[in-house]
Amino acid sequence: xxxxxxxxxxxxxxxxxxxxxxxxxxxxxxxxxxxxxxxxxxxxxxxxxxxxxxxxxxxxxxxxxxxxxxxxxxxxxxxxxxxxxxxxxxxxxxxxxxxxxxxxxxxxxxxxxxxxxxxxxxxxxxxxxxxxxxxxxxxxxxxxxxxxxxxxxxxxxxxxxxxxxxxxxxxxxxxxxxxxxxxxxxxxxxxxxxxxxxxxxxxxxxxxxxxxxxxxxxxxxxxxxxxxxxxxxxxxxxxxxxxxxxxxxxxxxxxxxxxxxxxxxxxxxxxxxxxxxxxxxxxxxxxxxxxxxxxxxxxxxxxxxxxxxxxxxxxxxxxxxxxxxxxxxxxxxxxxxxxxxxxxxxxxxxxxxxxxxxxxxxxxxxxxxxxxxxxxxxxxxxxxxxxxxxxxxxxxxxxxxxxxxxxxxxxxxxxxxxxxxxxxxxxxxxxxxxxxxxxxxxxxxxxxxxxxxxxxxxxxxxxxxxxxxxxxxxxxxxxxxxxxxxxxxxxxxxxxxxxxxxxxxxxxxxxxxxxxxxxxxxxxxxxxxxxxxxxxxxxxxxxxxxxxxxxxxxxxxxxxxxxxxxxxxxxxxxxxxxxxxxxxxxxxxxxxxxxxxxxxxxxxxxxxxxxxxxxxxxxxxxxxxxxxxxxxxxxxxxxxxxxxxxxxxxxxxxxxxxxxxxxxxxxxxx
Numbered sequence: 137x138x139x140x141x142x143x144x145x146x147x148x149x150x151x152x153x154x155x156x157x158x159x160x161x162x163x164x165x166x167x168x169x170x171x172x173x174x175x176x177x178x179x180x181x182x183x184x185x186x187x188x189x190x191x192x193x194x195x196x197x198x199x200x201x202x203x204x205x206x207x208x209x210x211x212x213x214x215x216x217x218x219x220x221x222x223x224x225x226x227x228x229x230x231x232x233x234x235x236x237x238x239x240x241x242x243x244x245x246x247x248x249x250x251x252x253x254x255x256x257x258x259x260x261x262x263x264x265x266x267x268x269x270x271x272x273x274x275x276x277x278x279x280x281x282x283x284x285x286x287x288x289x290x291x292x293x294x295x296x297x298x299x300x301x302x303x304x305x306x307x308x309x310x311x312x313x314x315x316x317x318x319x320x321x322x323x324x325x326x327x328x329x330x331x332x333x334x335x336x337x338x339x340x341x342x343x344x345x346x347x348x349x350x351x352x353x354x355x356x357x358x359x360x361x362x363x364x365x366x367x368x369x370x371x372x373x374x375x376x377x378x379x380x381x382x383x384x385x386x387x388x389x390x391x392x393x394x395x396x397x398x399x400x401x402x403x404x405x406x407x408x409x410x411x412x413x414x415x416x417x418x419x420x421x422x423x424x425x426x427x428x429x430x431x432x433x434x435x436x437x438x439x440x441x442x443x444x445x446x447x448x449x450x451x452x453x454x455x456x457x458x459x460x461x462x463x464x465x466x467x468x469x470x471x472x473x474x475x476x477x478x479x480x481x482x483x484x485x486x487x488x489x490x491x492x493x494x495x496x497x498x499x500x501x502x503x504x505x506x507x508x509x510x511x512x513x514x515x516x517x518x519x520x521x522x523x524x525x526x527x528x529x530x531x532x533x534x535x536x537x538x539x540x541x542x543x544x545x546x547x548x549x550x551x552x553x554x555x556x557x558x559x560x561x562x563x564x565x566x567x568x569x570x571x572x573x574x575x576x577x578x579x580x581x582x583x584x585x586x587x588x589x590x591x592x593x594x595x596x597x598x599x600x601x602x603x604x605x606x607x608x609x610x611x612x613x614x615x616x617x618x619x620x621x622x623x624x625x626x627x628x629x630x631x632x633x634x635x636x637x638x639x640x641x642x643x644x645x646x647x648x649x650x651x652x653x654x655x656x657x658x659x660x661x662x663x664x665x666x667x668x669x670x671x672x673x674x675x676x677x678x679x680x681x682x683x684x685x686x687x688x689x690x691x692x693x694x695x696x697x698x699x700x701x702x703x704x705x706x707x708x709x710x711x712x713x714x715x716x717x718x719x720x721x722x723x724x725x726x727x728x729x730x731x732x733x734x735x736x737x738x739x740x741x742x743x744x745x746x747x748x749x750x751x752x753x754x755x756x757x758x759x760x761x762x763x764x765x766x767x768x769x770x771x772x773x774x775x776x777x778x779x780x781x782x783x784x785x786x787x788x789x790x791x792x793x794x795x796x797x798x799x800x801x802x803x804x805x806x
Contacts, residue, residue: 145195146206146225148188150275152183153188154268155180156181157184157267157268159181160267161260164260164263165260177259177263178249181263181267185239185243188239189236189239195232199229200229206227207224208224210224210225219335219341220341220342221341222283222342224279224280224281226344229650230419230650230653231278233644235274237411238273239270241490241491242403245498246263246266246267247625248621248622251620252397253399262397272294276289276412282331282346286327286331293380296320297316299313299397299404300392300400301396303396309395312396315388316393319379319386320380323377326374331373333369337365343419347423353365353426370424370426371430373417374413374434380409381411381467381470382410382467383438384440384441384445387464390405390410390460391464398498403494406489410463410467417474418474418479418483425661428660431475431477431561434475435476435556438567439566440570442571443571446461446465446578446581448461449581451722452581454512456501462537462581462582469574475559475561475567476661477657479654479656480649481548483644484637485552487636488637489548491544492545492629495633499529499530503516503519503615505618506617507519507596516589516590518591526623531586532630533629537582539687542681544633544635546637547637549686551641553568553686554667555664558662560661575689575690576692576693578693581697592701637674641671645664646668
C-alpha cells in the first residue's frame with residue numbers, strides 16, 4: 137500500500153458520524169418536523185459510525201503495517217499576525233489507535249441503544265447526540281494543531297452537557313449536566329491559558345512547529361517569576377486534562393453524570409470524553425518530558441485519584457455509580473503512568489480499559505433493564521440464572537478490571553505499577569503505594585458489586601422503591617435476559633476485554649508502534665527502559681503475574697468481598713458502626729461537593745452580587761449612565777433659562793457682558 141493516506145478518506149472518518157447525526161437530529165425530531173421514524177434514525181447514525189470504524193481500521197492497518205503517515209492542513213480558516221488558524225489532520229499510530237477505540241466502542245453503544253432506549257420518547261434525539269459526540273472526539277484525536285484540538289475539546293464538553301441532561305425534566309439531571317459543564321470550564325480555563333502561552337512564545341499552533349521549538353521553550357523563564365515557562369505551560373495543559381479526565385479535585389462532575397442514560401455513561405467514561413486528557417498529555421510528550429516539576433504534579437494528582445476515588449466505590453449502592461468510581465480510579469492509574477513518563481503504557485491502559493469499562497457499563501444497563509429499572513444493588517441478588525449472557529460478560533469485564541493474569545487489564549495495569557516502581561521522580565514512592573493499594577480496593581468493590589448483583593439470595597422483589605420504576609413492568613416480575621441488540625454488543629466487547637492485552641502488549645509498549653510519536657528522555661526517565669528488561673512477552677508476563685504482589689492483593693480483595701457479602705453479610709454493618717466517622721466522610725465524598733457549593737459557589741455568588749451592585753448598578757448605571765443624563769439635564773436646564781424670548785432679558789445680558797469685558801480689560805492694563 138501507499139505510504140501516504142488519502143485526505144478524502146480521512147475526512148469521511150469524522151464526517152460520516154456528523155452526517156448521521158444531522159440526518160437524525162434534523163429530520164427525526166420536532167426541529168425538522170419528525171419526517172423520519174426511529175428505524176431511519178438509528179440506521180443512519182449506525183451506518184455513519186460503521187463507516188468511520190471501517191475507515192479507522194484501514195487507517196490503523198496502513199499506519200502500523202506500511203508505515204503510512206499523514207500531516208496536512210485540510211482547510212485554512214484565517215491568518216492573524218502570522219498565526220495560522222487551520223483545520224488539519226495528523227495521522228500516526230497514536231491517532232489511529234484512538235480512532236479505532238473511539239469508533240468501535242461508539243458502534244457498540246449505538247447498537248446497544250436500539251434496545252436500551254426502545255421506549256424513550258427522545259429516541260431519535262439520543263442517536264443524534266451520540267453520533268455528534270463521536271464526531272467531536274474524532275476531530276479532537278485527529279487534529280494536528282491546538283486550535284482544532286480545542287474545538288474538539290469544547291465540542292465533547294458541549295455534547296456531554298446535552299447527554300447528561302438528556303432527561304431534562306428531571307431536576308437531578310439538570311443539576312448534573314450544569315455541574316459537569318461548570319467544572320469542565322475550570323479545567324478548560326487552564327487549558328486555554330496553556331495554549332495561549334504556546335501561541336505567544338512558540339508563535340505557532342501547529343504541533344510539529346511547537347515540538348520543534350520545545351528546546352527553546354525549555355530555556356525560557358516565565359516573566360516576573362523564577363518558574364520555567366515550559367513548567368507553567370505543561371501544568372496549565374494538565375489542568376485542562378484534570379477537568380476532562382476527571383482528576384482530583386475536578387473529578388466531582390463524573391459520578392453525577394450517571395444521571396444520563398446508561399449508553400452515554402459507557403461512551404463518556406470508556407472511550408471518549410474522559411480519555412481526551414490522557415490522549416492529550418501523551419500527544420504532548422515532547423513538552424512534558426522537559427519538566428520534571430509537571431511530571432511530579434501529574435504523579436501526585438493521579439495517585440490521589442487512583443486510591444481515594446476507589447475508596448468511594450466501596451460504599452456506593454447504585455450499580456452505575458460503582459462502575460463510575462472505578463472509572464475515576466482507572467483514570468488515576470493512566471495519569472500516574474503519564475507522570476512516570478510511561479506514555480505508551482498509559483495509552484495501552486486507555487485502550488484495554490475502554491473495552492472492559494464499556495462492557496461493564498453496558499452490562500450494568502442490561503441488569504437495570506432486566507430488573508425493570510432498579511439500580512440499587514441492595515435489591516438485586518441471584519440474577520445469574522435469569523440473565524446468563526449478561527452474567528458471564530459482566531464477570532469477564534470484572535476480571536479484566538481487577539487485573540486477573542492473561543486478561544487485558546492485567547497487562548496494562550501491571551505495566552503501570554512496574555513503571556511507577558521504576559520511576560526516579562520524588563513523587564514516585566507515594567504513587568507506587570497508591571497504585572498498589574488501589575489493586576486491593578478495586579478488587580474489593582468490583583466483586584462486592586458482582587456478588588450482590590449475580591449471586592446470593594434474590595432480593596429484587598423486596599425493593600421498597602420499586603413503585604418508582606418507569607411503569608413498563610410490574611416490579612414483582614422475574615428478571616429476564618435482555619434482547620439480542622443489547623447482549624450482542626456485550627459479547628463483542630467481552631472478546632477484546634479478554635484478548636486485546638496479550639495481543640498488543642509487545643508491539644505497543646516495546647515495538648515500533650509509537651516510535652517517533654511518543655518521546656521519552658530515557659536518561660532522565662528510565663521507567664520504560666527498565667520495563668523492557670522485565671517484560672519478555674505476554675505468556676511469561678501472564679505466568680509471572682501469579683506470583684506478584686498485585687495478584688495476591690486482588691485475590692485478597694475478591695476473598696474479602698466474598699466473605700463479607702456472601703458468607704457473613706452482617707459483618708459490613710458491624711464494620712460500618714465501628715468506623716462511622718470514616719463512613720460518613722466517604723458518604724459525603726470527602727465533603728468536596730459541600731466545599732464547592734458552600735464556599736466556592738457562595739464566594740462567586742458574593743463576588744457576582746458585589747460586581748452587579750457596586751459595578752453595574754452604582755458605577756455604570758448610577759454614575760456613568762444616569763449621571764451623564766443628569767449632568768446634561770442640569771446644563772440644558774440652565775441654558776434654557778437664558779433663552780427666554782424677552783427682549784429686555786437679552787439687553788440685560790448684553791449690558792452685563794459689556795461690563796464684564798470692560799472690567800477684564802481694565803484689570804489687564806493695570
